[in-house]
Amino acid sequence: MDAYLVLHDGAVFPGRLVGAPGEAVGEVVFNTGMTGYQEILSDPSYAGQIVNFTYPMIGNYGVNDDDFESARLQPAAVVVREACDSPSNWRSTKTIDQLLKERGMVGVQGIDTRAVTKRIRSGGAVMGMVTTQPEQALQRLRATKDYGEHDFVYTVSTDKAYSWGIDGKDEMGATDVEYAATIAVLDCGLKYNILRRFAALRIRSLVFPAGTSAEEILSHNPSGILLSPGPGDPARLGPVVETVKSLLGTRPMFGICLGNQLLCQAVGGKTFKLKFGHRGSNHPVKDLEDGTVTITSQNHGYAVDPESLTGTTAHVTQLNLNDGTVEGIAVTGADASSIQYHPEAAPGPWDSRKHFVRFVDKITQG
């Protein structure tokens, strides 16, 4: 079946269907990772986006039961050069096409994804549509709301609180397992691997919906607070920022990705939209304290405005080596810090796992 990628500027890329027939609108972004499509497809930070994979052969090692980062497929649609129909890997249980069909996601293959990428690179992230119905697609696309006008966080956040320990997800409440500490996680679009990393360090995570009040969270007496990644324009998250403000200083706090932007706003700083964002597994980040550079996994379209931190209690701790954007901040006097990249990897390099260890050391020894 024919399928199309239609861009807001009128460009049309014809291809063939992969996944379920249908139509989906989203912000078209590209990811340059050469592995990790299963993690990307289940990462809530891609909600509302159409992911264009720059690596041309997607699905080579299939889809397995273990590498999902949330319970759902999260992007609006996918765009690939070639979807592999005969994957090979010992854990593979299905093809990417089967996965998309099962979960009702539309995708298009046979696209010159490098051409799409270059278009986004020069023109910036753009709204687009993947559809099997090309007639009047552009009109329908132009009638939809822009990515920045959606509140995605509340749709991807958990409905009710749950806990995650060494045996995975379980119910809130008492546990027989002895943990080194319990932390509260504010779920704005959490990836499972953050919880898995904590569990590996014998930390129990209590995961709360994004709309939970500071009082409710503190009533569980966590040793530390984690601000999760998540989708959408962070400037729309006023109520969540207020929660973070109330929590700031009460417990050691660590933020990842959107968590970095929430912490920035909690101290009075501002964020802005990047031209096309950072999405991939190869982004170099320089630590301003010791001068070392770490290769990181990234997925964000907004960044902290360093100017806006002037006069606040926060300062920049890390910078992106490619474009100089803010990759980490720390708050003086509140035991709170955050990073813009993904120490949990999944997908991507494991080089910044040390951040979990540091945070856990802080809450268990401090």
Added chain:
Amino acid sequence: MRTILVIGSGPIIIGQAAEFDYAGTQACKSLREEGYRVVLVNSNPATIMTDEETADAVYIEPLTVEFLERVIIREKPYGLLPTLGGQTGLNLASQLDQAGIIEKYGIKLLGTQLEAIRKAEDRELFRALMREIREPVPESWIVESDADLEAILDVVPYPCIIRPAYTLGGTGGGIANNRNELWETGRKGLKLSMRSQLMVERSLLGWKEVEYEVMRDSKGNCITVCNMENLDPMGVHTGDSIVVAPSQTLSDIEYHMLRTASLKIINALKIEGGCNVQLAVNPDSFDYYIIEVNPRVSRSSALASKATGYPIARVAAKIAVGKTLDEIENAVTRTTKACFEPALDYCVVKIPRWPFDKFGTGDRRLSTQMKATGEVMAIDRTFEAALLKAVRGLEVKSKDLRHVAFAPDNCTDDALKVAISQPTDERLWALAEALRRGWSLDEVHRHSRVDRWFLRKILGIVVVTEALRQAANGRRRDEEVKADILRAAALGVPVRTIRELLGPVADSYGDLFVEAETQNVYKMVDTCAGEFESATPYYYSARESEDDQALISANS
């Protein structure tokens, strides 16, 4: 101006070829960019590095301690860079060190230090270091008596390899699949071994072979330039293997598990420059073993450089004189730094080139000693297209996946079974023939241990080319032929080949060929999958919709 002495790689021999000339030339230019005076010693004048403009002074002299000392006396170099001339350069640097010459003339050894090189190359030191950092190396047991042998019967994993010590050509060795076989073969081996000693080793035959090209600077910043997966599983020297970059059958967790191990190793070795790590990966679990580490610019790094656009030797030379990865410019984009990891938006296939057409009586079987004298590398958007391009680049008689030696009239099924089980320079064609004869993927996999992903891709090419052949005989309907042509073109079969396969039938489909030809474009190798604008004109051809080159000429 400080002088740096660079040792070249000497003659081109089997197993060590022109890649070191490529690396050495890059390094010399890179050092001169940094303001050093470069003195080059090489015994081989038939190289690019000995061209006048590469170095400031070139000595074409024997690569011996004696001659090098004379050059040192005359040039009084501040530093010596030995890690770019392959094994020859490394060995000479060790000899100069042992002879006390490095110390006597106060020369600074640049790049990875000799101690680190020893640790990587000495079998026992290396195993000790791997144990220290808890990276797995294949288990092995030394057996010197029947009692020793009996003691390990229930300990070793089966199948295992038995290697008697001090026997000619490994006589008396072999593979044991169970304790009975180990007992029988082991006792025979003990008798045959002059010193009554044998080594029993875990067998990794059939495991995936994967390599990582990694770099580290003096501050400890580490990056992976690229990883590569061998189409030929463990058992064939990587220089004799068909190699694909990046890996195709590793999931993200597997890719990064092996990447993390590789970086841990170069950190433990304190490499300053480039390094190659070879790993064996169990195709049915997360198990892996470290097979080998090359603490220098190697054949694989030359391949990785060309495959990614990342100039490993150039960057390694700058690291050797104290620069850090975040200070060095990415010479391809010119807008980013060398401290990043290339993202490929294409597939690279390397096929070795063997000299058996010149040495007709040579033993074509491939194993752990490299026999290739060269290699071809092809880049395209898909594996199939890159593979076919590489086959055409080999300049052997076969321009596609058909080989006259394996045609049904010349090769029985039994002979074919041997040809896919026993690796030779012609196995790729044997695999294709087996699939052409309708053998199942599982059967071909069982005999060859080649991953089903590669076999499935080869099958795709075989199926479409066979369909075109059927069409030539008038056995396909018109719309089927049209679909076959488009499918073949999409897989990267050249229009010329499609026409040849179709014969006179091709004339009825002229319009389709015109259409296919318009899709021939050139894509850029830019190290970043299109994320940043790039300046270096390094292109590959592909069948796609947008031409990078046309845009460049339109812009300029």
